Amino acid sequence: MTTRNQRNTAPPALLVRGGHLVDPVSGRDGLFDVLIEHGRVVGVGSPGSLDPAQLAMPGMGSDVPVIDARGLIVAPGFVDMHVHLREPGYEYKETIETGTRAAVAGGVTSVACMANTDPVNDNASVTKYIIDKGAEAGYANVYPIGAVSVGLKGERMAEFGKMVEAGIVAVSDDGMPVADSSLMRRALEYARMFDIPVIVHEEDPGLCCGAVMNEGTVSVRLGLRGMPSAGESVMVARDIELARATRGRLHIAHISCAEAVEMVRRAKAEGLAVTAEAAPHHFILEESAVDGYNTNAKMKPPLRTARDVEAVRQGLADGTIDAIATDHAPHHRDEKVCEFDKAAFGILGLETMLPLSLELVRAGYLSMTRLIDALAPAPSRILGIERGTLEPGAVADLVLFDPEREWTLTAATMVSKSRNTPFDGWKMKGRVVRTLVGGVTVWEHTE
Amino acid sequence: MALGNRHLLGLEGVSAEDITVLLDTAESLVEVSRREVKKLPALRGKTVINFFVENSTRTRTSFEIAAKRLSADAISISSSSSSMAKGETFEDTARNLAAMSPDCIVVRHPASGAARFLAGVVDCSIINAGDGSHEHPTQALLDLLTIRQRKKCAWKDLVVTIVGDIVHSRVARSNLFGLRTLGATVRLAGPPTLLPEEFREFGAELYYDIGSAVQDADVIMMLRIQHERMASNYFPTLNEYARYFCLNAEKVARAKPDVIILHPGPINRGIEISSEVADGPYSVIMSQVANGVALRMALLYQLIIPGADGIRGSALVEPAVTAAPGRARIE
Amino acid sequence: MAVEVLDSDGIRRALTRIAHEIVERNDGVKGLALVGIHTCGVPLARRIAEAIARIEGTEPPVGAIDITLYRDDAGRLGATAHMEPSDIPFDLQERKVVLVDDVLYTGRTIRAALDALIDFGRPAAVQLAVLIDRGHRELPIRADYVGKNVPTSRSQKVRVELGEHGERDAVWIEEAANGTR
Numbered sequence: 006m007t008t009r010n011q012r013n014t015a016p017p018a019l020l021v022r023g024g025h026l027v028d029p030v031s032g033r034d035g036l037f038d039v040l041i042e043h044g045r046v047v048g049v050g051s052p053g054s055l056d057p058a059q060l061a062m063p064g065m066g067s068d069v070p071v072i073d074a075r076g077l078i079v080a081p082g083f084v085d086m087h088v089h090l091r092e093p094g095y096e097y098k099e100t101i102e103t104g105t106r107a108a109v110a111g112g113v114t115s116v117a118c119m120a121n122t123d124p125v126n127d128n129a130s131v132t133k134y135i136i137d138k139g140a141e142a143g144y145a146n147v148y149p150i151g152a153v154s155v156g157l158k159g160e161r162m163a164e165f166g167k168m169v170e171a172g173i174v175a176v177s178d179d180g181m182p183v184a185d186s187s188l189m190r191r192a193l194e195y196a197r198m199f200d201i202p203v204i205v206h207e208e209d210p211g212l213c214c215g216a217v218m219n220e221g222t223v224s225v226r227l228g229l230r231g232m233p234s235a236g237e238s239v240m241v242a243r244d245i246e247l248a249r250a251t252r253g254r255l256h257i258a259h260i261s262c263a264e265a266v267e268m269v270r271r272a273k274a275e276g277l278a279v280t281a282e283a284a285p286h287h288f289i290l291e292e293s294a295v296d297g298y299n300t301n302a303k304m305k306p307p308l309r310t311a312r313d314v315e316a317v318r319q320g321l322a323d324g325t326i327d328a329i330a331t332d333h334a335p336h337h338r339d340e341k342v343c344e345f346d347k348a349a350f351g352i353l354g355l356e357t358m359l360p361l362s363l364e365l366v367r368a369g370y371l372s373m374t375r376l377i378d379a380l381a382p383a384p385s386r387i388l389g390i391e392r393g394t395l396e397p398g399a400v401a402d403l404v405l406f407d408p409e410r411e412w413t414l415t416a417a418t419m420v421s422k423s424r425n426t427p428f429d430g431w432k433m434k435g436r437v438v439r440t441l442v443g444g445v446t447v448w449e450h451t452e
Numbered sequence: 453m454a455l456g457n458r459h460l461l462g463l464e465g466v467s468a469e470d471i472t473v474l475l476d477t478a479e480s481l482v483e484v485s486r487r488e489v490k491k492l493p494a495l496r497g498k499t500v501i502n503f504f505v506e507n508s509t510r511t512r513t514s515f516e517i518a519a520k521r522l523s524a525d526a527i528s529i530s531s532s533s534s535s536m537a538k539g540e541t542f543e544d545t546a547r548n549l550a551a552m553s554p555d556c557i558v559v560r561h562p563a564s565g566a567a568r569f570l571a572g573v574v575d576c577s578i579i580n581a582g583d584g585s586h587e588h589p590t591q592a593l594l595d596l597l598t599i600r601q602r603k604k605c606a607w608k609d610l611v612v613t614i615v616g617d618i619v620h621s622r623v624a625r626s627n628l629f630g631l632r633t634l635g636a637t638v639r640l641a642g643p644p645t646l647l648p649e650e651f652r653e654f655g656a657e658l659y660y661d662i663g664s665a666v667q668d669a670d671v672i673m674m675l676r677i678q679h680e681r682m683a684s685n686y687f688p689t690l691n692e693y694a695r696y697f698c699l700n701a702e703k704v705a706r707a708k709p710d711v712i713i714l715h716p717g718p719i720n721r722g723i724e725i726s727s728e729v730a731d732g733p734y735s736v737i738m739s740q741v742a743n744g745v746a747l748r749m750a751l752l753y754q755l756i757i758p759g760a761d762g763i764r765g766s767a768l769v770e771p772a773v774t775a776a777p778g779r780a781r782i783e
Numbered sequence: 784m785a786v787e788v789l790d791s792d793g794i795r796r797a798l799t800r801i802a803h804e805i806v807e808r809n810d811g812v813k814g815l816a817l818v819g820i821h822t823c824g825v826p827l828a829r830r831i832a833e834a835i836a837r838i839e840g841t842e843p844p845v846g847a848i849d850i851t852l853y854r855d856d857a858g859r860l861g862a863t864a865h866m867e868p869s870d871i872p873f874d875l876q877e878r879k880v881v882l883v884d885d886v887l888y889t890g891r892t893i894r895a896a897l898d899a900l901i902d903f904g905r906p907a908a909v910q911l912a913v914l915i916d917r918g919h920r921e922l923p924i925r926a927d928y929v930g931k932n933v934p935t936s937r938s939q940k941v942r943v944e945l946g947e948h949g950e951r952d953a954v955w956i957e958e959a960a961n962g963t964r
Contacts, residue, residue, distance in 0.1 A: 220648075221650060222650045222653050225619070225648050225650040225651060225654075226464070226625075226650075226654070227564055227565065227586060228564040228583075228584055228585035228586030228587070228620075228622060228625060229564050229565070229584075229585070229586075230585075288780070289779065289780060289782075290778045290779060290780060291778050291779075291780045292778070293777065293778045294777050294778020294779075295778070296777055296778065297568065297777070298564070298565030298568055298569060299777065299778075302777075302778060308778065311780055311781065314780040339541065339543075342543055343541060343542055343543060343569075344542055344561070344563035344565065344566050344569060345563060345564060345565045345569075346563040346564065346584070347542075347563065364782055365782075368782045368783050369783075427778070476865075476866070477866050479868065480849060480866040480867050480868040480869075481866075481868075482868065483868050483869055483870065484869075487902055487903055488902065488903060488904050489901070489902035489903070491902065492852040492853065492902075493852065493853055493898065494851075494852035494853070522852065753852065753862060754862050757862040758862070
């Protein structure tokens with residue numbers, strides 16, 4: 006069930022009572038009540054200690070609405086820094102409205118959306134359009150990412166400054182690599198002026214030309230053209246060296262291979278401004294998911310081997326990989342129900358991010374605090390946005406979830422406009438129960 | 453027992469028993485082409501569609517003759533005559549073919565996995581007549597038939613060497629899977645650019661030197677080399693390729709005295725095989741073509757006529773979908 | 784429950800009698816050929832040919848046909864893994880051909896065999912020899928030479944065992960419930 010965000014009817018005060026708060030920024034990890042007023046957190050205290058009547062809202066007294074969070078985890082709303090909302094231009098796959106609604110259904114209260122729309126988000130007017138549409142939809146907060154190059158063509162640099170003024174939080178040609186090393190160098194240098202990261206999709210065009218999956222045993226068996234790990238790692242190596250040379254902020258998107266994780270680990274040890282994110286499918290699925298020519302297992306970077314999956318998990322565990330981001334990439338049925346070579350790259354991510362990520366907690370790779378850190382504060386820090394915490398004074402974006410609740414994913418009933426998930430029919434553990442953005446409930450799950 | 457539609461999508465996973473049944477059936481049908489009236493009524497009233505999205509006169513003709521010799525109504529649709537040339541999707545074209553209620557669709561397609569895709573869309577038997585770089589099971593079965601006719605020893609005592617562009621070859625893959633299932637030793641030879649190490653995981657021995665690869669071999673299978681591979685730098689020139697991998701009389705001399713030489717055709721004379729060898733006494737290339745018809749007749753009969761006594765192998769029926777394929781281990 | 788209707792000696796005597804009748808009817812072996820229907824008809828044809836050789840001093844040529852792919856009930860019975868090559872090692876033109884099978888029942892096998900035979904050429908005449916005629920014809924077909932007429936019910940099954948490898952020859956009638964199917 007969902008409630009359309011109606012900011013003008015937001016309650017002036019709200020008490021989230023009895024939940025287990027996990028707020029990595031403040032270090033809180035235990036039973037706390039959270040009091041919200043006018044869309045911001047105003048108080049966090051031990052259960053029963055917060056009396057609205059004594060606080061900033063005299064006169065409300067016992068009329069303050071209460072959300073019963075007993076048995077649930079209360080966390081800062083998730084920030085998915087890698088989403089394709091497809092609007093403008095590909096509204097048949099997803100719209101800003103359906104995409105942000107899918108986000109809040111997955112506990113994601115802020116999304117950073119990639120620039121590969123049509124027209125490309127390479128100028129301030131497109132940025133403005135996306136922001137307006139996001140606000141109009143009223144679900145998750147929408148933070149556009151601008152293109153590095155005009156039209157994603159990899160030739161002329163886009164107007165970073167004007168786009169930053171319009172509201173972008175990063176630049177990226179995601180979907181395409183920045184093949185020209187000189188452009189990459191200039192982008193890293195120039196972006197320093199605005200203190201924004203350059204987010205890179207690492208794929209060597211020559212090594213990955215015409216390839217549709219990971220290069221290895223499965224590609225050899227299926228007769229499909231493979232992308233070697235080196236197709237990713239050589240670009241990561243190049244960009245780390247450029248980040249060293251320029252002192253620019255480099256963010257590696259959807260890191261997927263063991264070699265690249267190791268390079269980022271070393272770069273961080275050397276103190277370079279390099280960050281990275283990983284997508285749940287890269288720490289849950291292996292290349293064998295492609296078996297049977299499953300087009301819902303086709304994405305870039307491709308699903309890799311068990312060794313790579315383990316490296317991504319370890320990278321998340323030790324902080325080499327800062328954030329979890331979904332690379333939510335909706336596609337129409339016709340773009341997936343076809344020959345494998347012709348199928349589009351990418352899968353849905355927003356609605357499955359939490360249960361898939363919780364598997365790493367259950368398996369002991371991550372503590373719950375580290376998981377929440379990767380889902381909210383870490384991406385907020387990278388993007389430089391004021392989200393990701395429930396400290397008093399913070400915007401009241403929060404998610405309430407039951408980490409133990411089991412459910413079965415049915416692609417047909419997903420909130421996204423598209424259905425391209427490899428997890429259809431999977432038993433999931435961990436369910437978002439309620440999502441609040443700016444103190445307003447924008448998603449509520451009822452059995 | 454309801455078997456549903458039976459397909460031949462590849463030889464990977466097909467049991468030795470099923471391969472043997474197909475070879476036995478084909479063996480008993482070889483004589484049909486020597487009869488005065490080369491026609492059997494077994495598939496009277498059945499419809500076979502040859503759906504060739506990628507051109508191949510040789511394979512298409514072989515399937516057409518096989519279907520017609522069994523009295524099936526056989527029609528052929530090529531990519532240029534199908535609506536796919538007008539932008540129709542593969543799925544829509546397939547559904548249109550299915551609406552004509554065929555009993556079997558034989559499909560040749562440039563994309564790996566296309567036969568498997570078709571099997572999921574339409575309700576009839578599917579035969580893979582070559583899908584991209586994946587498999588070409590009927591070519592491999594006719595190769596196996598040709599080998600079995602000439603070699604009286606057990607499969608496990610046979611050494612088969614396959615030479616050429618292994619990574620792009622659907623013929624090599626199908627032969628590798630079939631031969632390994634039957635127990636033969638399979639050696640693969642080619643330059644490392646065309647012979648990924650991963651092939652070891654399917655039970656093959658890898659060679660970069662054709663001389664060692666054919667040493668004491670019972671069977672040598674030469675693959676056609678595609679000229680366009682040169683453009684992608686898999687090897688520098690055809691001339692240099694031929695210098696290292698052309699099968700000439702001197703190299704044949706290193707194999708067993710009764711070695712036989714196969715080639716799926718069409719041959720690039722002087723590139724992968726010298727004329728003296730192609731036309732020589734070891735060459736069984738023409739038997740391969742004749743066996744192709746008998747083998748395809750056997751397959752059409754075994755797939756289209758539902759029977760509990762015929763083939764029943766796993767890969768011939770729609771492979772079962774596992775609950776969560778590709779899920780990485782997590783403790 | 785199975786009842787033996789012919790033993791080794793019975794079978795041998797029946798085949799010898801058929802051999803005499805064939806020679807008698809066709810004035811010797813000139814232009815004569817035998818064609819057995821797979822599986823049991825082939826050894827029977829060979830034995831009859833040997834018996835003819837003992838009578839006439841000349842053995843007529845023997846061929847074999849597999850009629851699996853000619854059956855009108857192929858779709859009902861289903862595909863079989865067991866198929867044999869047909870082998871007619873002589874020209875059928877102007878030959879008098881004796882088709883040989885073990886059991887004549889509905890007549891459908893013989894119809895299929897006639898179709899198959901004619902695909903190999905145009906014989907001058909075709910005759911039919913069977914070891915057992917059990918009745919219940921569904922087509923206008925009758926045998927020219929019969930080893931033994933055995934009245935049966937449709938629920939029964941006739942089993943012919945020919946000991947090609949030293950086992951005993953015999954023909955049995957079985958109740959279907961006890962049968963192999």
